[in-house]
Amino acid sequence: MTAIGSGATIFGCAGPQLLAAERAFFRTADPFGFILFGRNVEDRAQLSRLTADLREAVGRDAPILIDQEGGRVQRLRAPLWREWEPPLDSVLAAPTPEAAVRALWLRARMIAAELTEVGIDTNCAPVADLAFPDTHPFLRNRCYGSDPTVVATLARAVAEGLLAGGVLPVVKHLPGHGRSHLDSHLALPRVTAPYAELHATDFAPFRALADLPMAMTAHLVFDAIDPDRPATQSPRMIDLIRRDIGFQGLLMTDDLTMQALSGSLADRTARSMAAGVDVALHCKGVLAEMEEVATAAGSLGPISAARAETALLQRRKVTTDVPALLAELADV
Numbered sequence: 001m002t003a004i005g006s007g008a009t010i011f012g013c014a015g016p017q018l019l020a021a022e023r024a025f026f027r028t029a030d031p032f033g034f035i036l037f038g039r040n041v042e043d044r045a046q047l048s049r050l051t052a053d054l055r056e057a058v059g060r061d062a063p064i065l066i067d068q069e070g071g072r073v074q075r076l077r078a079p080l081w082r083e084w085e086p087p088l089d090s091v092l093a094a095p096t097p098e099a100a101v102r103a104l105w106l107r108a109r110m111i112a113a114e115l116t117e118v119g120i121d122t123n124c125a126p127v128a129d130l131a132f133p134d135t136h137p138f139l140r141n142r143c144y145g146s147d148p149t150v151v152a153t154l155a156r157a158v159a160e161g162l163l164a165g166g167v168l169p170v171v172k173h174l175p176g177h178g179r180s181h182l183d184s185h186l187a188l189p190r191v192t193a194p195y196a197e198l199h200a201t202d203f204a205p206f207r208a209l210a211d212l213p214m215a216m217t218a219h220l221v222f223d224a225i226d227p228d229r230p231a232t233q234s235p236r237m238i239d240l241i242r243r244d245i246g247f248q249g250l251l252m253t254d255d256l257t258m259q260a261l262s263g264s265l266a267d268r269t270a271r272s273m274a275a276g277v278d279v280a281l282h283c284k285g286v287l288a289e290m291e292e293v294a295t296a297a298g299s300l301g302p303i304s305a306a307r308a309e310t311a312l313l314q315r316r317k318v319t320t321d322v323p324a325l326l327a328e329l330a331d332v
Contacts, residue, residue, distance in 0.1 A: 005030040007031040008280060011029070013034065016042045025287060065120070068115060071084065087104070087143065090107065099332050102328075110325050112165020112320075113322060121168060122168040122169075125172075127144070136183055138183040139183075159212055168213055168315060169213070171206065174216065175222075175237065179202065191222045210246040215247055217254055217277060218231050218254065229275075232253045235275045
C-alpha cells in the first residue's frame with residue numbers, strides 16, 4: 001500500500017457502514033484521510049470493519065481521524081468506551097501541576113489504546129487554545145488553562161501520550177481560538193487584541209508545539225493581522241503560522257462546513273488552499289458536498305505531500321498494559 005493519497009482532502013462518511021457510492025467516490029478522489037463522528041459508531045466490531053473498509057477503498061493505510069478530547073467532544077462514548085471528563089476539569093482536579101501533567105499523559109495514552117483497537121490512528125487533540133474568562137462555552141473547558149507556559153506543557157503531555165500509544169496528534173486551533181466570544185460552528189468570531197499581546201499569549205503555546213506532525217487552523221478573524229479574512233483563509237495568517245509560530249507540519253483546515261465561513265463549499269475550499277493550508281477538511285459525509293470540495297482542493301503539492309509523509313512516519317504499532325495505566329491514573 002502507498003503511504004499517502006493524491007487528494008488534498010480529509011472526508012467523513014454518512015453512517016456506520018461505507019456505502020457503495022462513497023466507496024467509488026473515495027477510490028477516485030483518493031483523499032489523504034478520513035474523519036469519524038458519532039454517527040459512524042455503533043460498536044467495536046462495526047467500527048473496526050468501517051475503518052478497514054475506508055482503507056480498502058483507497059488501497060492504502062490512510063490515516064483515520066477522530067475528535068476524542070474527553071468531555072463534550074468525545075465521539076466514542078459509554079457504555080462501550082470510557083467517559084473522560086473535560087480536560088480543564090481534569091487539570092483543576094489534580095493536586096499538583098506535576099500530577100496534572102502526568103494525568104493528561106496517562107489519559108491520552110489510554111485514549112490512544114482505545115482508538116487503535118478499532119483502527120483509528122489520529123486524534124484531533126491537544127487543544128492548545130488559552131482559556132480566558134470570556135472564552136465561549138463551546139471551547140472553554142476543552143482548554144488546559146490560561147497560562148501559556150502551563151498550557152504548552154500540558155498540551156505536550158497529551159501529544160506525547162498519544163504518540164506513545166501509536167496515535168498521531170493534531171494540535172488545534174492555530175493560531176489560537178481562546179479569545180473567541182462566539183461559537184465558530186455558528187458565526188465568525190473576531191479578535192481585536194494587538195499583535196504584541198497575541199504573540200506573547202495566544203500564539204505562545206503553539207510555538208512551543210511547532211514540532212508536532214499535524215495541526216488544524218481556526219475559523220476566526222484577527223484584526224491586527226488580517227481584518228478581512230478568517231485565519232483558515234488568510235495568506236497572512238498562514239504565513240504567520242509558518243514563520244512566527246514556526247509550524248512546518250501538515251496543516252489542515254477546521255471543518256469547512258462551519259458557519260464562520262461564507263460562500264459555497266467550492267469557494268471556501270479554494271480560498272483555504274490559496275491561503276496555504278495543506279489539506280481541506282469536510283466532516284458532514286454528504287457525497288455531493290464532498291465532490292465539490294474534492295474538485296476545489298485538487299491534489300497535494302510536493303511540499304504538502306512531503307509534510308504528509310513525514311507525519312505518517314510517526315505512526316507506530318504498540319502494545320498497551322491497560323490495567324497498569326488505569327491503576328496509575330487512579331493514583332495521580
